[in-house]
Amino acid sequence: MNKAREFDQTVVTELQALLGERVSTSAAVREHHGKDESYFPYAPPDAVVFPHSTEEVRDVVNICRRHRVPMIPFGVGTSLEGHILAVKGGVCIDLSQMNKIVEVHESDLDAVVQAGVTRKQLNEHIKHTGLFFPVDPGADATLGGMAATRASGTNAVRYGTMRENVISLKVVLADGRVIQTARRAKKSAAGYDLTRLFVGSEGTLGIITEVTVRLYPVQEAMSAAVCAFESVDGCTNTVIQTIQAGVPIARCDIVCEKTVDAINKYKKTDYRVAPTVFFEFHGSAASVVEQAEIVQAIAKDNGGMDFQWATKAEDRTRLWDARHNAYFACIQSRPGSRAISTDVCVPISRLAECVAETMEDCKDYFAPVPLLGHIGDGNFHLMLFVDPARPEEAEQAKTFNKRVVDRALRMEGTCTGEHGVGLGKIGSMTRELGEDVVSLMVDIKKVFDPENLMNPGKVVPIQ
Numbered sequence: 397m398n399k400a401r402e403f404d405q406t407v408v409t410e411l412q413a414l415l416g417e418r419v420s421t422s423a424a425v426r427e428h429h430g431k432d433e434s435y436f437p438y439a440p441p442d443a444v445v446f447p448h449s450t451e452e453v454r455d456v457v458n459i460c461r462r463h464r465v466p467m468i469p470f471g472v473g474t475s476l477e478g479h480i481l482a483v484k485g486g487v488c489i490d491l492s493q494m495n496k497i498v499e500v501h502e503s504d505l506d507a508v509v510q511a512g513v514t515r516k517q518l519n520e521h522i523k524h525t526g527l528f529f530p531v532d533p534g535a536d537a538t539l540g541g542m543a544a545t546r547a548s549g550t551n552a553v554r555y556g557t558m559r560e561n562v563i564s565l566k567v568v569l570a571d572g573r574v575i576q577t578a579r580r581a582k583k584s585a586a587g588y589d590l591t592r593l594f595v596g597s598e599g600t601l602g603i604i605t606e607v608t609v610r611l612y613p614v615q616e617a618m619s620a621a622v623c624a625f626e627s628v629d630g631c632t633n634t635v636i637q638t639i640q641a642g643v644p645i646a647r648c649d650i651v652c653e654k655t656v657d658a659i660n661k662y663k664k665t666d667y668r669v670a671p672t673v674f675f676e677f678h679g680s681a682a683s684v685v686e687q688a689e690i691v692q693a694i695a696k697d698n699g700g701m702d703f704q705w706a707t708k709a710e711d712r713t714r715l716w717d718a719r720h721n722a723y724f725a726c727i728q729s730r731p732g733s734r735a736i737s738t739d740v741c742v743p744i745s746r747l748a749e750c751v752a753e754t755m756e757d758c759k760d761y762f763a764p765v766p767l768l769g770h771i772g773d774g775n776f777h778l779m780l781f782v783d784p785a786r787p788e789e790a791e792q793a794k795t796f797n798k799r800v801v802d803r804a805l806r807m808e809g810t811c812t813g814e815h816g817v818g819l820g821k822i823g824s825m826t827r828e829l830g831e832d833v834v835s836l837m838v839d840i841k842k843v844f845d846p847e848n849l850m851n852p853g854k855v856v857p858i859q
Contacts, residue, residue, distance in 0.1 A: 403442040403465070403485050410459045411445055411487070418446040418493075429488040432475045433723075435734040435782055435790060436819055441468060441482035446493045450566055450574055450605040453489060457603065458572045460487055466849050469599040471512065471541030474533075476737050477818025479545060479598050483853040489603060491540055497521050498606065505611045506563055506580060511540025511604050518609075527611040530555035533814070534720040540604045546596030548814035550716065553639075553772030554646040554678065555612065557814065562595050566606035570845040580608060593840075598816055599851035601844040615678040619688055620647075620706040620715050623675070624668040626699035628652060628755055628767065631673045632748040634691070634698045635771050639744050641694070643687050647676035647716075648772030652755075654729075655722050655766040662725030663718050668702055673771075674719050676712070719768075726766040726779050733781040736793045739821075740804035741775040741813030750807050751776060754800055761796060762789070775813035801827070817855045825855075 411419045420426070421443050430440025442465075447453045460467050466486030473480055482488060494510040497518060501507065502525050509518060514536045518529050531542060533549040541547075543565060548557040555561070564578040577590040594601060625631045631650050638645060650673050651659070657669045673695075677687040692703050706712045727735060742750045751767075758765040758778070769776030778800065780793040801811045801824045811824035826834050837856045844850070848858050 404463050407459060407463045407465050407487065408443050411443065411456065414455050414459070415445055415447065415452065418448075420444045420446075426488075429470055429473070429480065429490065430482055432473050432478060432480050434476050434478045434481075434818070434820065435736050435784075435793075436478040436481055439481035439483050441488035442485050444470075444488045444490055446490050448493055450568065453491075453494075453568045453603055453605050454572055454574055456487065456489060457568050457570065460849065461570065461572060461847070464847055464849065466852050467603065468851050469540070469544065469603045471538035471544075472514070472536070474535040474537050475541070475545060475818065476739075476815045477812075477820045479816060479818040479851070479854060481819065483819070486849075491603075491605070492538065494540075494605065500525065500611075501580070502527065504580065505613075506608055507611055508606060508608045509539055510606055511543075512538050513540075514538050515542070522611065526614050528614050529561075529609055530612055531558055531561055534723070539607045539609065543595050543604055543607050544598050545816040546814070548770065548773075548775070550647045550649055550674075550676075550719070550770060552770055552775075552814075553648050554644060559592065559595050561610045562591060562607060563610060564608040565591055565594050565604050567594055567602040567604050569602045570847065570850050574605075575602075596816065598818060598855050600841060600855050601850060603850070615680075617681040617684040618646075618676065618678050618707075618709075618712060619684045620674070620676045620712040621688060621691075621703055622667065622672060622706075622715060623692075623695050623700045623703045624656075624670040624672045625695070625701065626670070628671045628751060629748060630695075630699035631671050632751050632771060634673060634695045634700060636744055636747055637694050637698075638691050639772065641690065643690050644679070645675055645687065645691065645772060646678040647674065648770070649674045649719055650767065650769055650771045650776065651719065651722055652767035654764050655726055655768050658725040658729045658766065659718050659722055662728055663721055665718055667718070670701070674715065676716070722766075722768045723779070726768075729766075730763060730781040733783055736780040736782060736790070736797060736820075737815065738778040738780070738797050738800045739775070739812045739815040740800055740809055741773065742804050742807045742809030744774045746807040746809065747771060747774050747776075750803060750809070753803055754778065757796070757799060762792060770813075773813070774809070798824075819854060822855065822857055826857075
């Protein structure tokens with residue numbers, strides 16, 4: 397990708413005066429920060445900095461602003477839509493060393509953390525309190541990155557996404573101001589909801605440096621189950637009927653037979669190679685049993701087989717570890733390929749129809765198409781393998797993905813349930829929301845970042 401701006405080396409000198417050895421221009425460090433899990437060509441920044449505080453981020457922003465240098469926030473690089481690629485060059489602000497847990501308010505069920513704290517780190521820190529943070533996108537992402545991309549995951553069907561679980565943010569704006577978007581009160585009607593504006597902004601409006609998140613009590617009982625089905629239709633119909641019956645399942649994910657086969661080979665597991673749903677139930681001991689029995693009966697009516705239980709913590713962890721590794725397992729099934737991951741989400745009543753039409757469409761694709769996703773909230777993914785050495789494959793994948801998106805939009809869904817817009821879905825978002833809405837987003841971007849220095853090229857089309 398061509399970089400539009402000539403990098404001013406005096407910026408590095410000023411950054412080194414501020415941060416010393418925590419500034420790098422080495423090729424290896426720059427390359428690491430110029431790639432994510434997406435299929436886009438690598439786009440390394442001109443320099444990488446590792447701040448330790450909000451004040452240092454502010455000072456970095458002020459240096460970059462004076463020199464009109466783009467700034468790209470970076471967590472751990474697990475994004476799927478090119479969010480952290482330095483397509484205009486500039487300075488990558490790696491927040492991973494800002495990993496302090498500032499405060500845990502047990503009685504208020506919330507925690508304040510620096511942006512570089514990961515979800516596993518937070519949960520390990522608070523496990524003695526009987527509380528946990530539920531948003532689980534699979535990868536051990538940073539909470540700042542999860543807020544910036546409005547991440548979701550396996551627990552969203554019960555606990556919601558980052559949108560519902562972020563109380564407040566500390567943000568460094570493009571002009572160097574540091575703002576706190578809200579207080580810790582569980583609700584507020586004070587002015588515009590800036591917290592929700594920055595959740596999902598993908599670093600284009602400001603750099604998130606602290607996140608205040610909701611915590612939840614660990615339930616008395618947790619039980620997981622895996623159930624194979626005769627068909628994908630059986631999976632989707634089971635989930636739809638479970639949701640409509642009011643069963644408060646905590647997790648509900650689908651994988652197709654291709655994905656199960658890849659997981660078995662990658663993790664040395666022995667799941668039946670068939671369309672499969674992973675469930676988890678939270679609550680009292682009695683309610684968990686009741687929920688599971690209801691779901692098992694629904695599954696049986698839809699061709700469910702081998703309803704396998706996991707009640708011990710280590711067994712549940714092993715089960716969900718297999719599901720979380722599905723993406724990496726599938727990648728191994730076509731060595732040398734990268735994956736374009738679809739991310740549509742539809743109303744639960746349209747889920748079976750959308751999945752069925754999509755699976756029929758997959759039969760004509762030039763490579764096997766694994767299916768996985770959080771179908772408890774209507775969100776599913778396809779992995780479209782492409783050979784980076786064959787550009788025509790990427791074009792075929794994009795054409796296929798457009799059909800998937802158009803199908804979801806026809807069913808009143810969205811082009812992205814959790815991965816975000818980044819570089820890859822700007823056109824899809826425009827088809828979803830319309831030119832007027834995207835134009836309004838551009839206006840908002842220009843108010844916060846008139847020089848287009850904050851993660852340029854992402855979310856909204858600005859020249």
